[in-house]
Amino acid sequence: MTSLEDLPIRDDLRGRTPYGAPQQAVPVALNVNENTHPIPEAVAHDIVARVAAAIMTLNRYPDREFSALRRALADYLGHDLDPAQIWAANGSNEVLQHIMQAYGGPGRSVLGFAPTYSMYGLLASGTGTEWITAGRDDEFELGPETAVAAVREHDPDIVLLCAPNNPTGTPLSIETIEAVADAARGIVVVDEAYFEFAEPGTPSALTLLEGRPRLLVSRTMSKAFAFAGARVGYLAGDPAAIDALRLVRLPYHLSALTQAAALGALAHSAEMLAMVDEIRGQRERISDELARLGFHPYRSGSNFVLFGGVDDPRAVFEQLLARGILIREIGIPGHLRVTAGTEAETTAFLEAIAVSAPNRIAS
């Protein structure tokens, strides 16, 4: 059997592991931070009608500039954004890849604050960009002093700020973002994939865009918007900074079907986001209950909770899986991560985890 070792793969990719969150058909999947509530049926019907109309023109290439989608995304984001300030791609992973292709590459570096989203390192290696990680403060928080010191020390071409951070859930203050944006010489990306789950009133990095042409704010429809399967991510930034991304994207990268589906979802954004408050409530319930059981949940501004105090994460993961509940081992010793699901899914998780709880209050 041929193995990778036998093939003329790039030296810098040898020995690397691909992104590999387990995909398993289980009754309660709480491992990849999706919105586990289904799309409302009336919205689904409208999306189907729009996709059906788009099918009639599939003999033609789609709008390469996805103009209608950019307008809809600008309207959704608010902050007086203009469509020229919007970029989109097949998931925010692809948006981030475009950024690394345009602003990173061989001889350049990207800085992140570990532990952070595992795709950052993979996107760096895929684009030949050096991936540098700096540490965080206690409880995985990231204050302005720590962040700015790392930017000064490493002087990267790109800084990736995950706000709130995956896999820790920790919110990132606007003060830290502003301090990094002002200290960095290169591009500063704020990945707001989970922004809609933040406490109401939390300022977005979008408020800092004015006068900062090297600041890019990335978002996704995969999380709060309950649209992970459609693959739509986007960003807001200066039109010139976005122009550079046209140099690296594939022509017609957003299919006519994707554009039609995303426009349908955005036309119903209130219904699509209707479950966000409920999910936030379940997240709080998970944190409170895990703390009561003797685990150590971290502060979360997202739709998931990282918790420590787990003696044997593998054993707990397996024990939950045996009950049809899939959560995530994220490689931090003594820790696991769980997505806040529906009320019933959350109940199933909490009842199952109580068996392995340090305090063993329930069984």
Ligand SMILES: Cc1ncc(COP(=O)(O)O)c(C=O)c1O
């Ligand atoms: C922090 C963060 N950014 C980006 C993404 C990518 O999401 P997508 O490509 O589905 O938009 C994820 C997905 O888990 C994430 O956690």
